[in-house]
Amino acid sequence: MTTSGKIVAESAQLIYDGFVRYNENFQRVTARARKRFETRDWKGVQEDLIGRVELYEKSVRRIVVTLQKNLGPRATDHRLWNDIRWYFGQRVQNIPDAGFTKTFFNSVTRRIFGTIGIDPEVEFVSPAPEEGSAIDALRLRHYPYWGSLKEIFAGVLNDFSFQVPYLSKDQDCERIDREINQYARIYLQEYGDFLRFEFIDSVFYQSARAYLVGRILQQHQITPIVIALENSGRGVRVDAVLLSEEEVSIVFSYTRSYYFADPNSVVGAVQFLHTILPRKPIDELYTVMGRLRQGKTERYRSFTNHLNNTDEKFVHAAGDKGLVMLVFNLPSYDLVFKIIRDKFGYPKTVRREDVVGKYRMISKHDRGGRLIDTQEFRNLELPLNRFGEELLDELQHETTLTTHIKGDQIGFDQCYIERRVRPLNLYINEVNRNEAQAAILDYGQAIRDLALNNIFPGDLLLKNFGVTRHRRIVFYDYDEVCMITDCEFRDLPEPVDDDDVMRPDAWFYVGEHDIFPEEFMKFLSMDADLREVFLQVHGDLLTARYWRDIKAMQLAGEAPLVVPYARPEIPATPARKRGAA
Numbered sequence: 001m002t003t004s005g006k007i008v009a010e011s012a013q014l015i016y017d018g019f020v021r022y023n024e025n026f027q028r029v030t031a032r033a034r035k036r037f038e039t040r041d042w043k044g045v046q047e048d049l050i051g052r053v054e055l056y057e058k059s060v061r062r063i064v065v066t067l068q069k070n071l072g073p074r075a076t077d078h079r080l081w082n083d084i085r086w087y088f089g090q091r092v093q094n095i096p097d098a099g100f101t102k103t104f105f106n107s108v109t110r111r112i113f114g115t116i117g118i119d120p121e122v123e124f125v126s127p128a129p130e131e132g133s134a135i136d137a138l139r140l141r142h143y144p145y146w147g148s149l150k151e152i153f154a155g156v157l158n159d160f161s162f163q164v165p166y167l168s169k170d171q172d173c174e175r176i177d178r179e180i181n182q183y184a185r186i187y188l189q190e191y192g193d194f195l196r197f198e199f200i201d202s203v204f205y206q207s208a209r210a211y212l213v214g215r216i217l218q219q220h221q222i223t224p225i226v227i228a229l230e231n232s233g234r235g236v237r238v239d240a241v242l243l244s245e246e247e248v249s250i251v252f253s254y255t256r257s258y259y260f261a262d263p264n265s266v267v268g269a270v271q272f273l274h275t276i277l278p279r280k281p282i283d284e285l286y287t288v289m290g291r292l293r294q295g296k297t298e299r300y301r302s303f304t305n306h307l308n309n310t311d312e313k314f315v316h317a318a319g320d321k322g323l324v325m326l327v328f329n330l331p332s333y334d335l336v337f338k339i340i341r342d343k344f345g346y347p348k349t350v351r352r353e354d355v356v357g358k359y360r361m362i363s364k365h366d367r368g369g370r371l372i373d374t375q376e377f378r379n380l381e382l383p384l385n386r387f388g389e390e391l392l393d394e395l396q397h398e399t400t401l402t403t404h405i406k407g408d409q410i411g412f413d414q415c416y417i418e419r420r421v422r423p424l425n426l427y428i429n430e431v432n433r434n435e436a437q438a439a440i441l442d443y444g445q446a447i448r449d450l451a452l453n454n455i456f457p458g459d460l461l462l463k464n465f466g467v468t469r470h471r472r473i474v475f476y477d478y479d480e481v482c483m484i485t486d487c488e489f490r491d492l493p494e495p496v497d498d499d500d501v502m503r504p505d506a507w508f509y510v511g512e513h514d515i516f517p518e519e520f521m522k523f524l525s526m527d528a529d530l531r532e533v534f535l536q537v538h539g540d541l542l543t544a545r546y547w548r549d550i551k552a553m554q555l556a557g558e559a560p561l562v563v564p565y566a567r568p569e570i571p572a573t574p575a576r577k578r579g580a581a
Contacts, residue, residue, distance in 0.1 A: 007071070008087050011084045015088065016091070078122060081113075082121050085123065141156075157169050162231075197225065202261045206259050255472075258292070281299075282298050307330065335418070336417070338417070340355055354479070375417050376414065376415070379411065423467075443462070454554045489515050492516050
């Protein structure tokens with residue numbers, strides 16, 4: 001082997017070995033979830049969530065530093081890296097989950113070259129997550145139906161056992177039997193008998209719950225089934241049986257923390273999940289599985305394919321103009337792009353680095369079903385001719401620290417991408433009165449759920465909340481979020497005289513972390529009837545006592561869990577026919 005050939009081989013192997021170590025560490029952290037669940041170590045779960053999110057970037061950075069040291073001046077030699085890419089690709093072709101290794105390779109080269117957009121000479125263009133179908137390689141547990149659901153689920157619970165025993169398997173099996181039969185009578189009768197039940201051979205852990213993820217097969221019909229398990233401290237019990245696509249979609253939502261699961265094929269597991277959640281984008285399924293970088297790769301690939309098949313232009317996103325972020329989207333695609341402005345409008349006082357820190361904090365926090373998962377993209381390029389004149393002018397004048405035009409492309413040094421939702425302030429004026437009231441009540445519940453996850457939104461204006469396709473209210477403006485435990489919730493002091501009342505500013509001392517819940521009324525920009533509905537149910541949110549009680553629970557580690565399968569106040573969507581979109 002020539003000297004050059006040896007350098008190519010050693011560099012390719014270094015990257016591959018780095019990926020293997022990353023993957024082993026990822027699996028090691030993931031495997032701890034079982035012990036966390038069995039010992040009810042919920043604090044440890046949060047620590048592992050943070051550690052696993054940070055693991056990828058640390059692993060890539062370690063390889064980059066080593067390669068730069070080994071290659072010296074040739075570290076940015078395009079011809080050399082073209083050879084390394086070819087050599088690497090030949091050796092990982094068709095191995096299980098090959099796309100992950102290619103994505104890791106791309107992450108290394110992008111950092112070495114500071115790549116803007118795509119450089120096909122030194123990275124894999126749209127690396128496929130798997131050559132061929134991986135679902136056949138996924139290890140499943142199969143349970144043919146011979147007429148007794150109780151017998152099937154006695155076997156299921158035996159197969160998925162823990163060091164902590166079940167409180168009562170008999171009662172759990174009776175409950176599962178009852179709920180499946182009740183659901184089947186309403187939605188599944190036309191498809192005939194059950195054929196079999198299939199479960200992924202890996203428990204899915206999230207927060208303080210464990211999930212068995214499977215599907216029910218009938219003739220020409222696939223129905224999801226997810227069994228939620230709780231460790232009550234006295235034993236494990238079935239906490240919920242989820243059978244509708246809607247319920248399961250919320251469990252695998254982009255508004256919740258990432259799962260700890262270790263299937264033998266991640267790509268196979270994603271394909272399996274897509275059979276029961278056909279409307280869920282593939283990139284989101286990778287992300288909720290904790291494979292964040294592959295999720296970003298899939299998101300970019302999917303969006304680019306869509307962009308290339310339409311002539312639409314980017315436009316300002318619906319809703320009020322943001323004081324911190326400039327937000328735009330492609331009308332026909334369900335994503336928004338958020339760029340930090342150079343200067344923030346009054347009354348914002350946060351700094352740019354504060355905003356970046358807030359978004360990073362949320363990426364590592366349990367989002368409790370109320371915060372949208374936001375992905376940060378670096379050195380993103382989009383076609384210049386796809387931007388309307390008004391949007392392009394604003395980008396050039398108000399985001400100069402981030403936005404650059406080069407040739408026929410517009411580049412963004414930093415961009416946040418997230419799922420598009422309908423702003424709440426617009427939604428309540430577009431729907432009927434009952435739907436508007438339901439949204440306002442869920443807005444209050446969203447604030448409560450965030451508080452139980454130790455998050456204070458900071459800015460409670462309706463324009464900062466959105467409505468998902470499941471009509472759930474979520475929060476998406478993170479520049480002022482903070483931990484409940486970092487806040488001081490105070491009652492408004494009584495004015496001493498009329499002069500105090502007439503002052504434009506507070507007549508009393510206000511500390512940096514002081515919050516006065518009585519002033520939340522200013523954020524309730526809704527008509528009188530909706531405000532009355534809100535106050536009847538959520539009036540205590542305007543009291544300092546409520547927030548001090550929540551803070552005390554957080555400090556004591558006693559805040560109740562916000563589970564993702566609390567039933568919405570809308571009918572469950574029936575199962576979808578096999579192959580339906």
